[in-house]
Amino acid sequence: MMSPQAPDLSRRERRAIVLLSGGLDSSTALAIAVEQGYAPYALSFRYGQRHERELAAAQAVARHFGCVEHKVIDLDLRAFGGSALTDDAIDVPLDRDETTLASGIPVTYVPARNLIFLSIATAYAEVTGADDIFLGITEIDYSGYPDCRPEFLDAFAEVARLGTKAGTEDSRTLRFHAPLITLSKAEIVREGTRLGVSWELTWSCYAGGEQACGRCDSCQLRLKGFAEAGLSDPLPYAETDA
Amino acid sequence: MMSPQAPDLSRRERRAIVLLSGGLDSSTALAIAVEQGYAPYALSFRYGQRHERELAAAQAVARHFGCVEHKVIDLDLRAFGGSALTDDAIDVPLDRDETTLASGIPVTYVPARNLIFLSIATAYAEVTGADDIFLGITEIDYSGYPDCRPEFLDAFAEVARLGTKAGTEDSRTLRFHAPLITLSKAEIVREGTRLGVSWELTWSCYAGGEQACGRCDSCQLRLKGFAEAGLSDPLPYAETDA
Numbered sequence: 001m002m003s004p005q006a007p008d009l010s011r012r013e014r015r016a017i018v019l020l021s022g023g024l025d026s027s028t029a030l031a032i033a034v035e036q037g038y039a040p041y042a043l044s045f046r047y048g049q050r051h052e053r054e055l056a057a058a059q060a061v062a063r064h065f066g067c068v069e070h071k072v073i074d075l076d077l078r079a080f081g082g083s084a085l086t087d088d089a090i091d092v093p094l095d096r097d098e099t100t101l102a103s104g105i106p107v108t109y110v111p112a113r114n115l116i117f118l119s120i121a122t123a124y125a126e127v128t129g130a131d132d133i134f135l136g137i138t139e140i141d142y143s144g145y146p147d148c149r150p151e152f153l154d155a156f157a158e159v160a161r162l163g164t165k166a167g168t169e170d171s172r173t174l175r176f177h178a179p180l181i182t183l184s185k186a187e188i189v190r191e192g193t194r195l196g197v198s199w200e201l202t203w204s205c206y207a208g209g210e211q212a213c214g215r216c217d218s219c220q221l222r223l224k225g226f227a228e229a230g231l232s233d234p235l236p237y238a239e240t241d242a
Numbered sequence: 243m244m245s246p247q248a249p250d251l252s253r254r255e256r257r258a259i260v261l262l263s264g265g266l267d268s269s270t271a272l273a274i275a276v277e278q279g280y281a282p283y284a285l286s287f288r289y290g291q292r293h294e295r296e297l298a299a300a301q302a303v304a305r306h307f308g309c310v311e312h313k314v315i316d317l318d319l320r321a322f323g324g325s326a327l328t329d330d331a332i333d334v335p336l337d338r339d340e341t342t343l344a345s346g347i348p349v350t351y352v353p354a355r356n357l358i359f360l361s362i363a364t365a366y367a368e369v370t371g372a373d374d375i376f377l378g379i380t381e382i383d384y385s386g387y388p389d390c391r392p393e394f395l396d397a398f399a400e401v402a403r404l405g406t407k408a409g410t411e412d413s414r415t416l417r418f419h420a421p422l423i424t425l426s427k428a429e430i431v432r433e434g435t436r437l438g439v440s441w442e443l444t445w446s447c448y449a450g451g452e453q454a455c456g457r458c459d460s461c462q463l464r465l466k467g468f469a470e471a472g473l474s475d476p477l478p479y480a481e482t483d484a
Contacts, residue, residue, distance in 0.1 A: 079315055080368075082369035105410070111366075111406065112405065123353040147405040147406070152401065156405070158397050162388065163389040164353065165388060167388065
């Protein structure tokens with residue numbers, strides 16, 4: 001089933017790359033790019049995350065919004081490890097309270113992940129002729145990741161301009177859009193709902209089980225977002241002994 | 243056989259990541275890192291380049307200089323194409339004259355390559371605890387690539403500082419070193435020779451044959467460098483009909 005936002009390509013010329021993990025934020029960023037009239041080219045990564053479930057989610061969401069292309073790039077960040085998401089020796093933290101959630105950089109931080117993903121998105125933009133790159137980072141409820149801050153994105157735009165052929169061409173200007181950057185999770189849930197994101201297609205859980213765990217930072221932030229938006233998350237969650 | 247510069251690890255604590263393609267420039271950059279007393283961690287990419295010959299060269303050079311580790315990361319830039327090095331539909335240019343060599347960005351430019359490679363090197367640095375990253379870019383004889391300019395590297399250092407955990411820690415400062423950036427190819431050949439680079443282990447050719455072609459931009463710049471340095475390149479070159 002196509003969503004109301006599925007692109008009519010005959011009317012579109014402006015292309016955008018959308019970094020799509022298949023989670024709540026990136027799915028909403030895609031919905032926003034579509035609403036703004038871009039022909040979306042989705043980009044996901046098989047980077048050694050704990051499960052492939054989020055890639056299946058990304059594929060379903062890309063299809064839902066009628067992406068022109070969806071590239072899934074293999075990049076083994078397990079070669080370095082250093083994160084609970086890419087190193088089995090580091091456990092995904094569960095049941096952290098709100099104070100802990102809001103303090104410091106958690107072990108789920110993947111070294112230089114957004115730097116790497118944006119760099120590869122820049123390559124994709126150069127080749128497709130897309131001047132616009134969307135990503136779903138947010139500095140509110142952002143789990144403490146340094147690569148989700150606006151000053152990081154501004155600096156990235158500068159290095160992409162200097163380090164690419166597209167950036168040196170007068171006819172092109174690479175623009176990086178983080179439309180969720182000042183939104184809370186509740187606001188993202190409302191915005192995504194308004195734009196027709198099918199939440200049951202998305203996946204946020206870090207833990208890698210059959211069902212979302214409801215206990216990792218990502219599940220907790222998601223559930224809090226739905227609760228504060230006054231909406232219910234259609235995703236089934238694993239029953240816990242708690 | 244170990245080179246005279248092989249590190250004595252018991253005396254070393256400072257670690258450096260060295261981007262190592264196995265060519266003349268990156269091999270010399272590695273030699274310089276070793277001379278400066280760093281324990282080197284080499285990083286190479288299987289990114290869809292036309293042949294694996296340069297990866298074998300990188301391995302041989304890493305061994306020669308006693309690298310503590312040598313990671314080879316798979317990253318399929320052929321998924322995007324857009325370069326003579328990653329797209330079989332685009333021919334590697336041969337026999338270009340000096341004026342053409344010095345003008346514009348050639349078709350061997352790989353979209354956002356150094357941006358991507360530096361981003362992944364930053365991840366590797368975060369995980370190993372290396373604060374220093376070496377790369378062999380040079381703005382002289384640089385084939386017109388925008389990602390070989392000093393302003394690009396300065397901007398990258400800034401984005402790496404802002405977008406990483408290491409960059410936010412008071413105890414760490416990520417530093418990016420491009421020791422060849424103002425050197426001509428002849429000066430690089432002299433410096434590498436002084437530091438014990440075994441040129442017969444290195445590989446520069448873009449064309450992907452059994453022997454170096456001697457005709458692509460990379461071979462031409464290399465041969466010119468050896469000639470101007472008054473040295474002979476020990477690498478065998480394919481005989482041509484010319």
